[in-house]
Structure formats: C-alpha cells, structure tokens
Amino acid sequence: MLHIPILRQGKPYESVDKVELVHHATGEPIARVSQANSGMVVRDINRIDDAVLERFTVSELIDICKRAGERFVSSTLPIGDQEQTYDDYIRNLSATTGMPHNYCHANAQKIKRVLTELNVVIAGLTRGFDLSIIDKGYGEQNGRTLSYFRDGRTFGAVLPSNSPGVHGLWIPAIALKAPVVLKPGREEPWTPFRIIEALAAEGIPREALGFYPTDHAGAGELLRGVSRSMLFGGGDTTAPWRGDSRVEIHGPGYSKVILGDDTADDWEKYIDIIAGSIAANGGRSCINASAVWTPRNGKQIAEALAAKFAKVEPLAVDDPNAVIAAFANQAMAESMSEMIDFELKEPGAIDMTESVRGSHRLVTKDRVSYLLPTVIWCEDREHALRNREFLFPFASVVECPTAEMSKMIGSSLVVSAITKDQKLIDALMTSPDVDRLNIGAIPTYQLSWDQPHEGNLFEHLYRQRAFQAEPAA
Amino acid sequence: MTTTTSPSLEQRAVDAKTRLDDQTREIVQWHFDPKTGCPFWLEYASKLSWDPRKEVKCYDDLDKFDPFEDEWLRGGPVRRWVPKAYADKPIYTFETGGSTGVPKSRISIDDFRIDYEMFSETLSDDAFPRGGDWLMLGPTGPRRLRMAVEHLCQHRGGVCFHVDLDPRWVVKLVKSNRMQLMHEYRDHVINQGLTLLRAHEGIECLFTTPKLLEALCERVSLARMGVKGVFCGGTQLTAQFHRFAREELLEGKVEFVPTYGNTLMGLACHKPFDPADNYSITYHPPSPRAMIEIVDPKNAKRIVEYGEVGRARLTTLTKEFFVPRFLERDEAVRRPPCEKYPWDGAGDVRPFSGFAKPIVEGVY
Structure with missing residues (x-):
C-alpha cells in the first residue's frame, strides 16, 4: 500500500505510528500516513537552517515556483517510495476526501495558477516594490529608501482537508525565503506533499520543506515552535490562538x-x-x-x-x-x-x-x-x-x-x-x-490573486525598518 | 551427573497462575477477617449475601465482586482503609486526581517500597548504577511516585534530588486552554532540573515523564550530562515516542525504561526491548501483587483474546490494599506472557476511547 512519509527537513521518515486513509465509498485502504510525535516536530523546527533559502533571489524563487506549477499538473512525482502521476493524485485526493473529480481538477488548476503566477501574487502582497529590496535588505523605491528584514524565520501551516485550493495561501512563503513546516489535514496529505515534491524537483532545497502529519498536540507544538504561521480550523481549534500575532487565523468565513x-x-x-x-x-x-x-x-x-x-x-x-x-x-x-x-x-x-x-x-x-x-x-x-x-x-x-x-x-x-x-x-x-x-455582481468565490487574502503574508513574515547608510566615499 | 533445564514458559505461566490463586486466597482471608481486615471491606462484606472468605478460592472467583469504584476513595475517614493488623503503623496517604474536587486517597505503609524494590531487581546496574544519584523530575506533593522514586534511589544506594511539580495545576491549565502558561510552567520545572543536573555531577539516573523528557532533551544532551538511565512513565508512551526517545532524545546512549503504573496498583514493568516488537511497549503487572487484564468494555468480566484491544482492568492484592476488578481509564492490547514475565501483558496502553469526554493529560 502507498505510504506517505513525514518529510523531516525534506528527508522521508517512516514513523512507527501510521494512520490509514480509506476510500470514502468503498472503504478500501488507500494509503498509510506516517504520524509525527509532537516532540519530533519541536526538535526539527529548532534545527531548521532558517537561512537556507537566502542563497536565492526572490526572483529566482518565483521562477522555480513557476516551473513547479507546471510539474504539479503534469509530472510524475515521488510519494514515499512510489510515484504518483497527476491522474493518480486526482484519484487519491477524491478517494479520501469525497470531493468530485471535477472539483479536484479545478482546485489543482488553482494551485498551478498560484505557482505559475506567483510574481502577481507577491506583487499584490508587496504592493509592487522592487523585489531586489528583499534580497539586499534595502533599496530605493520612488526616490525613498525602503528596508525590510525577515522576522518570520520559519513559517508553519496547520492545514485543512476541506478544499485543496487553500494550499495556494502558504506557497508565497517559499518565494519570500521562509522555510515551511506543514501539518496537512488528516484526509488531505496529497496536495501539500505534491506541491513539496514539485518544488524540490525544480530546485528548492529539501531542508526548506517540512511535512509533518501529526495530532492536535503536534499541531500546537508546530504553532508554538515556528516564528510565523497560519492556522485553519473551526472556532474551537482557533480560539486559543486568537490574539497571538504570530499566528494568522483562517477560521470560518461566514x-x-x-x-x-x-x-x-x-x-x-x-x-x-x-x-x-x-x-x-x-x-x-x-x-x-x-x-x-x-x-x-x-x-x-x-x-x-x-x-x-x-x-x-x-x-x-x-x-x-x-x-x-x-x-x-x-x-x-x-x-x-x-x-x-x-x-x-x-x-x-x-x-x-x-x-x-x-x-x-x-x-x-x-x-x-x-x-x-x-x-x-x-x-x-x-x-x-x-x-x-x-x-x-x-x-x-x-x-x-x-x-x-x-x-x-x-x-x-x-x-x-x-x-x-x-x-x-x-x-x-x-x-x-x-x-x-x-x-457589484461579483461572486464571493472570485478572488483577485494580486490582493492579500485574510491577512498579508508578506507583512506577516517581514518587518520594515528605518535604514540609513553612509554614502560610499 | 545431572542437568537442569529451566521450565518452559508454558509451565512457568501455570506456576504464576498458581501463585496468583494462592495470593488471592491469602489476601481475601486477610481483608475480610475481623481481626486483620480494614473497616471498609468488613462493612462491605456485612452487606453481601455471600462470604468472600468461603467463596473466593482462586483468582477467577474475584469476579464475584462488583467492580471496584475509585469514587469510594474520595473523602474520609481515610482510616477505614487501614487494615486492623496495621492500625499502629505509620500510614501514608497517596492521592490521585484532585484537579477539581476531593482527590482520591489510597493508604500505604510499605507497599510502595516493596513494589519499587521488586522493580529495582529489573534494572540493570550499568544503566542505573548502584550508588548513583537520581533526579526525580516528576509529580511531587501527595504522590506515591514521589516517595517511590526516592525509595528506589535510596534502595540502590543513591541520593534523590527533586523539584516541585504540581500536576493538578498543569491539568487545569490544559483544560482551560492556557497553553502558554502551561509551557512556562514546564520550562520552570525544566530549568530547576537542569540546575540540579549541572550542580550535582553524581546524578546518573532520571525519572521523568515523556513530555518533560522531550523538553529536557531540547536543552541538553543527557548522555553528555552523564545520565546513564531514564525511567519514564506517568502518561501515555506511544510506540513512536518510544523510538524517538531511544534514537534521538537519548541518542542511543542512555538506557530507556518505560513503565506503567498508578496509585492503586503499583508499577508494571515493560517487556525487555526487542527490535521485533517495532517499539510497541508491553507492560506486565507485578503479579501476584497486582494484575492488569484487558477486558471487553461492554462486558468487563470477559477477557479479550490476545491481540484484541480492550479496557484495562486492575486488581491489587496486597495486605495493605485490596482492589478487585477496577476498570482503569486506559485501553490496551492483550499480549501473551513473555520469558521475563510469565503472565499476560498490556500493550500499546492509551487513554480509553470509550469515554464521552476525552481524558486530559498534561506535562505529567
């Protein structure tokens, strides 16, 4: 049977504890998902090289993401010690979540769009300033000095199983140079795992890509351990984290x-x-x-x-x-x-x-x-x-x-x-x-990706600083 | 010339059952004899339509008792639990529960010493050196474990260092979702433990809980600090945690001894580590002084088959304390006898999933 490993700083790890995912309609086992104990999550977060993506420019990272977007919907990618085609992905996703295939395809296209048009998404978050300012730490924009530093040294996400499209929300963290630590939803490990493998295949260092299926306690340790995060969940799940500015809450929409x-x-x-x-x-x-x-x-x-x-x-x-x-x-x-x-x-x-x-x-x-x-x-x-x-x-x-x-x-x-x-x-x-x-007559689901959604991930990860440098002699 | 071969596991299991039957008869006679028994059981027996001293002839006859209710242990007078034969001895009370309301009290005289001296025999002298000092980084206050670990240490010739740890406060914090405070308290405990470890080079042995072990090992390498053995218990230990503790927290250099116990029963030892078990932990009770059986949650008199999951049912059979058929808050897999412990074990113990409200476990 398919085994979905933990990715400990990108390296596959088979846990002793596994959760079996079954087909929603037939009950047939689809995969066994390795579960991380909460201590492992803490240990690995504390050992992340939080500068691992600094060797790339934002522009290079956007290019990598763009290529990864194409791979996401076309390539055969590793999953544990096996491989997964795009069609396998759709079948698996639908099997464990009960989502119709047509919605799975539509959501996969949303992910692809975020990856391939990440420049537009990032521009929306940064309001279009020259992205080399992020690489250098400072620069000129419209005749003014602009300086930012990354306060979010590591970025975590506690993710849901309801709709794969939400994974578009954490992807920009990679282009913004923050290593990610993801806890997938129980029934939906498929999308984040495939995004990670697509990114790794295009050159994102695996150390920047953590994937930790875990329980409630593990999710708590993840949110406590990383420096910035996003949390999806209902009122009970999110209530303890409201008021913690390090955690961006994605609760019920109403x-x-x-x-x-x-x-x-x-x-x-x-x-x-x-x-x-x-x-x-x-x-x-x-x-x-x-x-x-x-x-x-x-x-x-x-x-x-x-x-x-x-x-x-x-x-x-x-x-x-x-x-x-x-x-x-x-x-x-x-x-x-x-x-x-x-x-x-x-x-x-x-x-x-x-x-x-x-x-x-x-x-x-x-x-x-x-x-x-x-x-x-x-x-x-x-x-x-x-x-x-x-x-x-x-x-x-x-x-x-x-x-x-x-x-x-x-x-x-x-x-x-x-x-x-x-x-x-x-x-x-x-x-x-x-x-x-x-x-106007705009459906609620129609998003413009060049604008932030429920919080601005750039502002979540970066802080502006006042900066002056003595001109070179 | 004569050769001796050790009896087969099957024969030793039969012998263990015989000892258990003998112990059952002796303990029932003791607790229900007006000269030696405690007021609680004597009064209990006066309301029965049958005489335990006549009708309990073997361990299985304890099924004639209704399940022990730990609610009986709440409130006083606590001396109703003291056997008359021990009325003049110094009495300890050990408590369990109590985050809210009246805690449950269990009296003790020497049981905790006897149990932990028996446990001591299972420890290796390399990992828990005789004369080595201990750090007790676990619950204190009116806890059996606090006294028991200190006695274990003294029994092995060491000195035991302690920190204060109030598990009831931890449970309150967890129940009210004040996790930040809970972590601050955990760090406060860890900081005190580290101070002791750094100040006393003779500390070679440690008792702690899984969560505290994780937190401690995030700060230091216990192997480099000179710790040789860790005795761990207090809350659930999953197979994955077991592996993680051996391979990573303790770096494969420090002995790891998981245990399962409680105030009512005492201490169950783990089946010796065997890679074939894939880190699954099986606990064997200290038979014949106490038993753990895995029973059908819907019919607590039916012991489930080997490999099946059921609810843990405890029975304590000592002269100090008699607890027949107590249904624990845990479930486990029934496992067969092993070479070291020729009676049934409880595998992969975890909180009982059949309760409407989940059980809260804290750092302790």
Missing part, C-alpha cells in the same frame, strides 16, 4: 452576498451569482456564501434558490455532473444535519429546500453520506441559523434594512455587495467586520 435597496427588486438578475457563491466548489470553502442579506423579497429569493438546488443529486465522485462532495465520515454529516434540524425547531426559520425537494437533506448510500444543498428562509433576522457555516452548500436568506446591515451581518470573510447605494457601500467600506469586499 461570507455573504448582500443586495441593496436599488437591486433587491431585481434579485432574479443576480440569482445565478448568488447560487454560485453558495454552491461553487461543493460549498466547502470559506469563500462560499453562507448567507444572503436583502432589504426585501427574502422569501422569494430563498424559494428561487431552493428551486435551483432541489435539482442537485448525490452523484459518484467520478461523475462529471457531480456538484456536491461525499462525506466519508457519516457521523459528521449526521451531526451537521441534526444541528440544523435542532435549530429549525426555534420559530422564525424554514428549510425551503426540503419543502421544494420533498426529501430530507441527509442522504446515505452504503458507506457514504451526502448533504444536499440547503437554503433557510430566516424570517426572524435574530434567528441562530442566520449566521451558520457548514461543509456543504448551505445558506440562510435574511431580510434587513440596508441602514442596519453593516452592523448586523457580523464577521464576514467575503462580502459581495450587489448595489450602487453609496451609503451602504460606505458603511461596508468602513466596517471592521468585512475582510474582502466586492462591490
């Missing part, structure tokens, strides 16, 4: 589509954008909308979304028409569905999809469960379901006067505000609760 007074009556024009925002990528990303806020016509919008989503069927992952993922962990799907049902008992919210579809959202086929898209009409805008996020296409539709919206929507990773109402736009522009803001 992303939203908002209609203004000027567009609420034309909602039918935007229904496809709204539906796409909810259901793209199987509804598994933090950039998927989990709520639609409108000053009126809420019930009609909810009904129209329900009518669209009621057609969605649970299909096998290799079916090209599959649009929702399977849950290998049936208990997880059941508990999410039970939570929604429990909260629906509180008056003021109705599951519109269930009445249109005529069946419950939870579908179980042999070993696998599916959660069918669910739209809740929240008549009561204080209802608990107004602001929930789940790992499947789920959204609430809430009515609220636009004057109150910016204060009522709560923390939101992405807000797509389909409006020209300047008052509403101004309120959203000044809201500290909104991270990414799209004005």
Whole structure:
C-alpha cells in the first residue's frame, strides 16, 4: 500500500505510528500516513537552517515556483517510495476526501495558477516594490529608501482537508525565503506533499520543506515552535490562538452576498451569482456564501434558490455532473444535519429546500453520506441559523434594512455587495467586520490573486525598518 | 551427573497462575477477617449475601465482586482503609486526581517500597548504577511516585534530588486552554532540573515523564550530562515516542525504561526491548501483587483474546490494599506472557476511547 512519509527537513521518515486513509465509498485502504510525535516536530523546527533559502533571489524563487506549477499538473512525482502521476493524485485526493473529480481538477488548476503566477501574487502582497529590496535588505523605491528584514524565520501551516485550493495561501512563503513546516489535514496529505515534491524537483532545497502529519498536540507544538504561521480550523481549534500575532487565523468565513435597496427588486438578475457563491466548489470553502442579506423579497429569493438546488443529486465522485462532495465520515454529516434540524425547531426559520425537494437533506448510500444543498428562509433576522457555516452548500436568506446591515451581518470573510447605494457601500467600506469586499455582481468565490487574502503574508513574515547608510566615499 | 533445564514458559505461566490463586486466597482471608481486615471491606462484606472468605478460592472467583469504584476513595475517614493488623503503623496517604474536587486517597505503609524494590531487581546496574544519584523530575506533593522514586534511589544506594511539580495545576491549565502558561510552567520545572543536573555531577539516573523528557532533551544532551538511565512513565508512551526517545532524545546512549503504573496498583514493568516488537511497549503487572487484564468494555468480566484491544482492568492484592476488578481509564492490547514475565501483558496502553469526554493529560 502507498505510504506517505513525514518529510523531516525534506528527508522521508517512516514513523512507527501510521494512520490509514480509506476510500470514502468503498472503504478500501488507500494509503498509510506516517504520524509525527509532537516532540519530533519541536526538535526539527529548532534545527531548521532558517537561512537556507537566502542563497536565492526572490526572483529566482518565483521562477522555480513557476516551473513547479507546471510539474504539479503534469509530472510524475515521488510519494514515499512510489510515484504518483497527476491522474493518480486526482484519484487519491477524491478517494479520501469525497470531493468530485471535477472539483479536484479545478482546485489543482488553482494551485498551478498560484505557482505559475506567483510574481502577481507577491506583487499584490508587496504592493509592487522592487523585489531586489528583499534580497539586499534595502533599496530605493520612488526616490525613498525602503528596508525590510525577515522576522518570520520559519513559517508553519496547520492545514485543512476541506478544499485543496487553500494550499495556494502558504506557497508565497517559499518565494519570500521562509522555510515551511506543514501539518496537512488528516484526509488531505496529497496536495501539500505534491506541491513539496514539485518544488524540490525544480530546485528548492529539501531542508526548506517540512511535512509533518501529526495530532492536535503536534499541531500546537508546530504553532508554538515556528516564528510565523497560519492556522485553519473551526472556532474551537482557533480560539486559543486568537490574539497571538504570530499566528494568522483562517477560521470560518461566514461570507455573504448582500443586495441593496436599488437591486433587491431585481434579485432574479443576480440569482445565478448568488447560487454560485453558495454552491461553487461543493460549498466547502470559506469563500462560499453562507448567507444572503436583502432589504426585501427574502422569501422569494430563498424559494428561487431552493428551486435551483432541489435539482442537485448525490452523484459518484467520478461523475462529471457531480456538484456536491461525499462525506466519508457519516457521523459528521449526521451531526451537521441534526444541528440544523435542532435549530429549525426555534420559530422564525424554514428549510425551503426540503419543502421544494420533498426529501430530507441527509442522504446515505452504503458507506457514504451526502448533504444536499440547503437554503433557510430566516424570517426572524435574530434567528441562530442566520449566521451558520457548514461543509456543504448551505445558506440562510435574511431580510434587513440596508441602514442596519453593516452592523448586523457580523464577521464576514467575503462580502459581495450587489448595489450602487453609496451609503451602504460606505458603511461596508468602513466596517471592521468585512475582510474582502466586492462591490457589484461579483461572486464571493472570485478572488483577485494580486490582493492579500485574510491577512498579508508578506507583512506577516517581514518587518520594515528605518535604514540609513553612509554614502560610499 | 545431572542437568537442569529451566521450565518452559508454558509451565512457568501455570506456576504464576498458581501463585496468583494462592495470593488471592491469602489476601481475601486477610481483608475480610475481623481481626486483620480494614473497616471498609468488613462493612462491605456485612452487606453481601455471600462470604468472600468461603467463596473466593482462586483468582477467577474475584469476579464475584462488583467492580471496584475509585469514587469510594474520595473523602474520609481515610482510616477505614487501614487494615486492623496495621492500625499502629505509620500510614501514608497517596492521592490521585484532585484537579477539581476531593482527590482520591489510597493508604500505604510499605507497599510502595516493596513494589519499587521488586522493580529495582529489573534494572540493570550499568544503566542505573548502584550508588548513583537520581533526579526525580516528576509529580511531587501527595504522590506515591514521589516517595517511590526516592525509595528506589535510596534502595540502590543513591541520593534523590527533586523539584516541585504540581500536576493538578498543569491539568487545569490544559483544560482551560492556557497553553502558554502551561509551557512556562514546564520550562520552570525544566530549568530547576537542569540546575540540579549541572550542580550535582553524581546524578546518573532520571525519572521523568515523556513530555518533560522531550523538553529536557531540547536543552541538553543527557548522555553528555552523564545520565546513564531514564525511567519514564506517568502518561501515555506511544510506540513512536518510544523510538524517538531511544534514537534521538537519548541518542542511543542512555538506557530507556518505560513503565506503567498508578496509585492503586503499583508499577508494571515493560517487556525487555526487542527490535521485533517495532517499539510497541508491553507492560506486565507485578503479579501476584497486582494484575492488569484487558477486558471487553461492554462486558468487563470477559477477557479479550490476545491481540484484541480492550479496557484495562486492575486488581491489587496486597495486605495493605485490596482492589478487585477496577476498570482503569486506559485501553490496551492483550499480549501473551513473555520469558521475563510469565503472565499476560498490556500493550500499546492509551487513554480509553470509550469515554464521552476525552481524558486530559498534561506535562505529567
């Protein structure tokens, strides 16, 4: 069986403790993943040569990443003592996560794009200053001296299993010269391992590439040990790290589509954008909308979304028409569905999809469960379901006067505000609760890679310093 | 000329079972005799419809008792656990639990000394030299381990150095997710240990927990500090940690002795290291003074088959303390007798997964 090793500063290590990953539908063992004990994570982090990437210029590292991007989607790359083609990667990824093949391909293309267009991503993070300033430590930009030093000597990431596209977020750390220490999600070791092997094949020193499947304790040691990190997870996982500026938190998104007074009556024009925002990528990303806020016509919008989503069927992952993922962990799907049902008992919210579809959202086929898209009409805008996020296409539709919206929507990773109402736009522009803001008919999942996402990785890793040097005689 | 061959493992296992049956009869007679027994068991017996002294004829007959509940150990009067025969002896109480609420107390007179003298016989004199001093970098306060390690050290002719370590504070910090504070406390403990190691060259032996061993070895090479043997226990030791400790933390130069024990039972020794075990650790109880059996979590009277996972069930059979059929908070794989310990062992011990709430383990 395939074995996925730990990469201790790039060197494969087979642990005594392994976790077996099985096919979500058949239960067939797919791979055994070596698990790092927490002490190993600490020991290795303390021994990283944090200057190992300093021998390259940022520009050289960007070029390496560019070539690695091509390899990621085309080459046969090592995985343990075996090899993996791109097609194997897609099959494995889908097998252990339950994601449809078409989404796996789309996410792989996102990774490729980040790697091959890393110059654009880095420029977005640095706002376009001359990157040789990073190499030299200082330089001239627009007639002013600019100096930066790397405070993030090592960069760690505690990664999720929900969607491979998120791996695009840590990749820039390599071009910014920080060695990485990655803890993959339990069901999704595939993408970070393949990115690492693609980078190594193109010349990134393996010492800069750490890969440590580990448990909760190991993840904690990773976050404590590295000098900067990003952490993906739900509220319970991320709560202890909030307030630690070394850790960039990527928690639930609670992303939203908002209609203004000027567009609420034309909602039918935007229904496809709204539906796409909810259901793209199987509804598994933090950039998927989990709520639609409108000053009126809420019930009609909810009904129209329900009518669209009621057609969605649970299909096998290799079916090209599959649009929702399977849950290998049936208990997880059941508990999410039970939570929604429990909260629906509180008056003021109705599951519109269930009445249109005529069946419950939870579908179980042999070993696998599916959660069918669910739209809740929240008549009561204080209802608990107004602001929930789940790992499947789920959204609430809430009515609220636009004057109150910016204060009522709560923390939101992405807000797509389909409006020209300047008052509403101004309120959203000044809201500290909104991270990414799209004005106009832009789906929540449409990212511009030349702008930072949920924190600026360059600013996370580098600090600006005042710098003067006596001119040469 | 006569030749002697040592009896087969099978025969020795039969002999061990006979000793266990003998011990069971003796201990049940002792604890349920009004002249020698303790008030708790005498009162317990007065409410039974059967007489343990008549009906317990072998170890398996202990199944007639309902499982021992450690809740009985909370609160006083603690002297209800003292056998009448020992009423005039100096009594220790050792505590377990107690992060919140009343801790569970177990009385002791000499058991901890006897257990650790037996354990001493299993240690090599090269790794734990006679006359070598010890550092006890583990839980202190009302802990059996604190006294036991010191006695072990003294029994082997050494002097034992200690630091303060309050495991209840650690558990509180972990439960309330104050991990930064927990690490500061850990570092505080490690710093004190390092100070002692540097100040006393005679320290050649160490007791510590897995987490503290990791933290200590991040700071110094124990081999270079002159430490020859590490006795490790207190929390779960995974096979991977075992390998990591031998190969990396201790650099293959310092003996590593994993143990499993608790306040109620005493100390179980590990099956001697064998590369064929792939670092899986098997603990064997100090039979016939105590037993660990691996039972079906749904039917605690059924011992699972070899190789199967079940819940650990403890039985303690000493004149000081009688604990029949106590269901531990751990699970393990049932393992067969080995040459050194011809009775069953518990492999890959870890916290019992059948509880609704996970068990919190700290640095200790």
